[in-house]
Amino acid sequence: MSIEIDKKKCVGCGRCRDVCPGTLIALDEERRAYIKYPRDCWGCTSCIKECPVYAIRFFLGADMGGLGSRLHTEKDGDILRWVIEKPGGSTAVIDVDTRESNKY
Ligand code: SF4
Ligand code: SF4
Incomplete structure (x- = not known):
């Protein structure tokens, strides 16, 4: 379980480094x-959600049923968009309204 960072996209803001609870970045x-x-990455996705230029992807290996897909998030106002890029080139998108999340 790990992330990959596209250095060509990275703008050096340091947010991913600051937010990683394991000081892995x-x-x-x-x-x-x-x-x-x-x-050592346990896939908390904090760095992915913080990156302003979507340079970080989470690798979804076979152990997670992802079969090599890659996940990143995008923000659209209050919507947190989880984008899964599948190996064959197709994409699955899950929109979460953050105003409704974490309610019990
Ligand atoms: S997914 Fe979580 S544990 Fe892994 S590098 Fe990003 S912030 Fe750190
Ligand atoms: S959050 Fe994104 S842009 Fe900022 S340092 Fe990390 S990878 Fe680079």
């Missing part, structure tokens, strides 16, 4: 983010 000498300890 660092910035290189060009202020591009990279994951230092990919094996």
Whole structure:
């Protein structure tokens, strides 16, 4: 379970580094983010949700039923959009209204 960071998209804001509860992400000498300890990532998705340019993707391996899909999130006002890119090129989208989330 791990993330991948597209260094070409990264703008060096440092949000992913700051939010990772495991201190797993660092910035290189060009202020591009990279994951230092990919094996230690437990997939909390915090860094993915924080990235303003959608440069981080979560790898959905076979162990999670993802069969190699990649997940990232996008924000549209109060909507948090979970975008799953499947290996064959198709995409699945799940919209979550954050005003309604985390209610019990
Ligand atoms: S998914 Fe969570 S644990 Fe993994 S690198 Fe991102 S913030 Fe850290
Ligand atoms: S949050 Fe995104 S843009 Fe900011 S440092 Fe991390 S990967 Fe780069």
